[in-house]
Amino acid sequence: MPDRPEIVCICGSTRFTDEMRAANRALTFAGTIVVAPGEANEPVTEQQKAALDALHLRKIDLADRVLVVNPGGYLGESTRREIAYAHATGKPVSYTDPG
Template sequence: MDGPGPARHAEDRTVSDRPEIVCVCGSTRFAEEMDAAGRELALAGIIVLAPVVLPRAGDRPVSEERKRALGALHLRKIDLADRVLVVNPGGYVGASTRREIAHARATGKPVTFTDPA
């Protein structure tokens, strides 16, 4: 049966539809690559939800409790997203990103990778 479904791509949406929402995931070692992917998506008219990358130069140390809270917050971003984009140069996926992928799949979110190797 033809017809638009909830997993339509951004180019298939009409002006009255809300833009697609994509949650970017990946290791913090790829902060620049995640930022670049987010910019590319935003320029394509997509709403981007991305992790807070810590620490940054000049930041105070972040407690483990705060890091856990930010990790839980990122899972809620995945819940809000239509799909997840994993930024994984060289195919690298760390433990936190694997947890995010498992959460996305458990909630029925499509997951794609920048480097499916």
Template sequence: MPDRPEIVCICGSTRFVAEMSAANRELTFAGVIVVAPGVFLRTEGHEADELITEEQKTVLDALHLRKIDLADRVLVVNPGGYIGESTSREIAYAHATGKPISFTDPI
């Protein structure tokens, strides 16, 4: 038995709140430690936490890269194959640091 459970970092557009929550729940019930976005942006047609400033978004983006550092692997939540600019940057970072990456939908 490993010393600790696997750690997975969920990445993806924060517009996919419900899909990220479902992935988090599934992984957690499977005994995985999950790190994921902690703040979800309010977007048209989707209720989320709050509106944030550009400065706050910059801080959150940098923080998410540190979450990738903590993880054993990355799960990209990408319904319909969607991958935005921030998620592309996170995937590139995870790849550069040697983290295995999987996707919920084909890209």
């Protein structure tokens, strides 16, 4: 039995917030610790976006693996950067839609 539950970092476009929430719920009920993108109810500034992007890379650092939520195979620029970072740091990456 592991010392702690697996930690999964969810990545994906903010256009898929509902899908990321569903993945978060499913993983959480399966006993996984989930770290996910921050959410904002209002538009964010470029400075805030840059800070959130940097913070999300630190979340990837904490995770055992990355799950990319990508309905229809969609990968935006930020998500592609996060995937490249995860690969560079040796984190396994899986996709909800391997397309």
